[in-house]
Amino acid sequence: MACGIIGVTARKSHGASSRIAEIVKKGLEKLEYRGYDSVGVAAIYDNKIVVRKGKGKISEVNRRVKLDKVLGWTVVGHTRWATHGAPSDVNAHPHIDCNGRIAVVHNGIIQNYVELKKELIAKGHRFRSETDTEVLAHLIEEYLKEGNEVFQAFKRALRRVKGSYAFGVIVVDEPDKIFFARRDSPLVIGVGEGMNFIASDIPAFLEHTRNVIIVYDGEVGFITSDSIYLEDESGVPIDVKARIRKIDWTPDMAKKEGYPHFMIKEIHEQPRALRDTFRGLDESVEKASELILEARRVYFVAAGTSYHACLVGDYLLNVLAGIPSLSMISSEYKKYRKSIGEGDVVIAVSQSGETIDTLMAIRVFKENGARVVSISNVVDSAIPRESHYTIYTRAGPEIGVAATKTFTTQLLVLSWLSLAVAEKMGKLGKGEAEKLRRELERTPSLVSDIIARYEGVTKKLGEELVNSSNAFYLGRGIGLPIAMEGALKLKEIAYIHAEAYPAGESKHGPIALVEPGFPVIFLVFEDEWKRHMLGNIEEMKARGAYAIGVIPEESDFIEERLDKAIVIPKLEPIVGTIVYSVPLQLIAYYAAVAKGYDPDKPRNLAKTVTVE
Ligand code: AGP
Numbered sequence: 014m015a016c017g018i019i020g021v022t023a024r025k026s027h028g029a030s031s032r033i034a035e036i037v038k039k040g041l042e043k044l045e046y047r048g049y050d051s052v053g054v055a056a057i058y059d060n061k062i063v064v065r066k067g068k069g070k071i072s073e074v075n076r077r078v079k080l081d082k083v084l085g086w087t088v089v090g091h092t093r094w095a096t097h098g099a100p101s102d103v104n105a106h107p108h109i110d111c112n113g114r115i116a117v118v119h120n121g122i123i124q125n126y127v128e129l130k131k132e133l134i135a136k137g138h139r140f141r142s143e144t145d146t147e148v149l150a151h152l153i154e155e156y157l158k159e160g161n162e163v164f165q166a167f168k169r170a171l172r173r174v175k176g177s178y179a180f181g182v183i184v185v186d187e188p189d190k191i192f193f194a195r196r197d198s199p200l201v202i203g204v205g206e207g208m209n210f211i212a213s214d215i216p217a218f219l220e221h222t223r224n225v226i227i228v229y230d231g232e233v234g235f236i237t238s239d240s241i242y243l244e245d246e247s248g249v250p251i252d253v254k255a256r257i258r259k260i261d262w263t264p265d266m267a268k269k270e271g272y273p274h275f276m277i278k279e280i281h282e283q284p285r286a287l288r289d290t291f292r293g294l295d296e297s298v299e300k301a302s303e304l305i306l307e308a309r310r311v312y313f314v315a316a317g318t319s320y321h322a323c324l325v326g327d328y329l330l331n332v333l334a335g336i337p338s339l340s341m342i343s344s345e346y347k348k349y350r351k352s353i354g355e356g357d358v359v360i361a362v363s364q365s366g367e368t369i370d371t372l373m374a375i376r377v378f379k380e381n382g383a384r385v386v387s388i389s390n391v392v393d394s395a396i397p398r399e400s401h402y403t404i405y406t407r408a409g410p411e412i413g414v415a416a417t418k419t420f421t422t423q424l425l426v427l428s429w430l431s432l433a434v435a436e437k438m439g440k441l442g443k444g445e446a447e448k449l450r451r452e453l454e455r456t457p458s459l460v461s462d463i464i465a466r467y468e469g470v471t472k473k474l475g476e477e478l479v480n481s482s483n484a485f486y487l488g489r490g491i492g493l494p495i496a497m498e499g500a501l502k503l504k505e506i507a508y509i510h511a512e513a514y515p516a517g518e519s520k521h522g523p524i525a526l527v528e529p530g531f532p533v534i535f536l537v538f539e540d541e542w543k544r545h546m547l548g549n550i551e552e553m554k555a556r557g558a559y560a561i562g563v564i565p566e567e568s569d570f571i572e573e574r575l576d577k578a579i580v581i582p583k584l585e586p587i588v589g590t591i592v593y594s595v596p597l598q599l600i601a602y603y604a605a606v607a608k609g610y611d612p613d614k615p616r617n618l619a620k621t622v623t624v625e
Contacts, residue, residue, distance in 0.1 A: 016120040017044025020089040020181040020191040023208040024238040029084045037090040038081035040217035050100035051093045055107035055116035056085030057188040066105040089181040091118035108147040110154035114185040119146040121177035121198035194233040202226040209236040226256045227393040276413035276612040284457035286418040289407035297404040301386045302433040309356035311338040318416040319362040324494035326427030334435035346374030355382035364419035365621040366394025413613045452588045475603025485533040487516040489542035491586045499597030506612045507604035516549040529557030539565040539583045
C-alpha cells in the first residue's frame with residue numbers, strides 16, 4: 014500500500030498567497046488513489062511552519078481545515094494509507110519537530126523507528142503521533158542542534174533511517190527549499206517555470222509541467238523555485254539537465270475524460286493501450302527472448318493481477334516452447350532463495366514497478382546470480398531499474414486501483430515474448446508464429462467490439478450480482494488465470510467473495526457450496542477443454558447454480574445450458590486471454606457501482622503496495 018506526497022516551491026508573488034496551497038491540494042487529489050485515510054499540508058510563512066491536517070478524504074478534511082487556504086510559497090502535502098498508527102488527526106502527515114520548525118511528509122516505512130524514537134525521547138524530544146515518520150523531524154532537529162546546516166542535518170538523519178521512503182521536508186531556516194530523498198518508494202521532480210515540484214507520481218503536477226526527473230534510489234537533494242540540486246548516494250552531484258524527460262501524457266490522460274470513474278475509462282482505453290504496447294514490442298521482446306533462451310530455468314514472480322498475467326506467460330512458455338517455467342507469488346519468494354541462481358531468468362511483472370514484495374524478490378535472485386527481466390508500465394520505476402532488462406507496456410497512467418488495461422497489455426507482452434521464444438527454439442513454425450502474431454494484432458479491435466457489444470449485458474449482470482455474497486469463476490488451461498483475475502476484480506471492488514477454481518477441481522469439494530441461485534461464471538475457450546466445460550456447467554446447473562458463460566461463437570450446445578451467455582468470436586486461446594478479460598472487468602465494475610461503491614478507491618486497498 015502507499016501514500017502520496019507532493020511539494021511545491023515557487024517564486025514569491027506579490028502579497029500573501031494561498032495559490033501554492035491550492036496547487037498542492039489539487040495535486041493531492043490526483044494522488045488520492047495512492048491512499049486516502051487522512052491528509053494534510055504544511056507551509057512556511059512569516060518564519061513559521063503552519064500545518065493543517067486531519068483524518069478523512071481530502072474533500073472532507075479541506076472543508077474542515079481549509080488545506081487550500083494556507084499562505085506561503087513553500088508547501089508540502091500528503092495523503093495517507095495507514096501503516097503505523099491508526100488513521101487519525103494526529104497521525105496524519107505532515108509531522109513536525111518539537112519546535113515546529115521542521116515539517117516532514119513521507120511515503121514508505123521506517124523499519125527502525127522504535128529504537129530511534131527511544132533514543133530521541135531519551136534526549137528530551139516530545140512526540141505527538143504514533144507514526145514512524147515523525148522520527149525524521151526530530152532527527153533533523155537533533156542534527157541542526159549540533160550545528161549542521163540544514164542539508165547536512167537532513168542527510169545525517171537519513172543515514173540513521175533503515176527502510177523505504179520518499180521524503181519531502183521543509184525547514185524554516187531555509188524557507189525557499191524543499192528537501193527530498195528516495196529509497197524504494199516512488200519520487201519524481203516536476204521542472205516548472207519559477208515553480209518546481211516533488212511528488213510520488215507524475216499526475217500530481219502534470220497540468221503545470223511535463224518536464225520530469227525520476228529520482229533514483231539513494232538520491233537526495235532539494236528544489237527551490239528556480240533550481241534543482243540532486244546528488245547520488247555517495248554525495249556526487251548529478252547533472253539534472255540530463256535527467257529531464259518530457260512526459261507525453263497530457264493532463265487529460267490522467268483525468269477521467271468524462272467517465273464517471275477512472276476504472277471504466279481505463280477499461281475503455283484498452284484498445285489504445287494495446288495498440289500503443291505493440292509500438293517497439295518486437296525489439297524489446299528480441300533481447301528478452303535471448304536471455305530466456307540462454308536460461309537454465311525460467312521463473313515468474315509477481316503479486317495480484319500481475320501474478321495472474323504471469324500464470325498466462327508461464328502457461329504459454331510451457332505449451333508453446335516446452336519450457337518448464339514456474340510462477341511464484343512475490344511474497345512467497347523465500348522458498349526459492351536456494352534454488353534460483355546463476356543461469357536462471359526471473360521474469361518480474363509489475364505495472365507500478367514499485368511493489369515491494371516483487372522488488373525484494375528480484376533483489377535476492379539477482380544477488381544469487383539470476384538475470385531479471387521485468388515487465389512494467391512505469392518507466393524508470395524501481396523494479397525496471399533493478400532489472401537487467403525491461404519490456405514496457407504502454408498503457409499510460411492507470412489511476413483506478415483495480416488493474417485493467419495494465420493487465421491486458423501485460424498479457425500482450427507475455428504472449429509476444431512466448432511466441433518469440435518458441436519460434437527461436439524451433440517449437441513453432443515461422444508460419445504458425447506469424448499467424449498467432451497476426452491474431453494478437455486484432456486484439457485492439459476485438460476488445461472494442463466486445464465492449465460495444467456487451468457493455469449493456471455486463472452492466473445488467475453486474476447489477477444482478479448485487480445481492481450475491483459468493484461467486485465461482487471456473488476455467489481450464491489458459492482460461493484458469495483469467496478466471497482468477499475475474500474473481501479478484503469482483504472481490505476487490507464489489508467486495509463479493511468470489512473464488513476461482515480449475516473447473517475440473519470444482520467436483521473435488523467446492524461444488525458443495527453451490528445451492529440454487531449461486532452464481533458461477535464459466536470461461537469456455539475454443540480449445541481442447543471446451544467439452545469438459547460443458548460437463549462442469551451441467552454439474553453446476555443440476556445444483557441450481559446461476560450459470561453465466563463467456564463462450565466462443567457456434568457453441569449453441571453450451572449456450573442453451575447457460576442462464577446468461579457472452580458470446581465471443583472464435584479465437585486462438587492466446588488471444589482469448591486478453592479478450593475474455595474485458596467482460597469480467599465490466600461485470601465487476603458494474604457490480605461495484607450498483608452497490609454504491611467507488612471502484613476507483615476500494616476500501617483497504619491502494620494502487621501500489623510498497624510495504625512488505
Ligand atoms: C489488482 O487489481 C490490484 N490492484 C493488485 O492486486 C495489484 O495487481 C498488485 O498489487 C500488483 O501490483 P503491481 O502490478 O503494480 O506490482
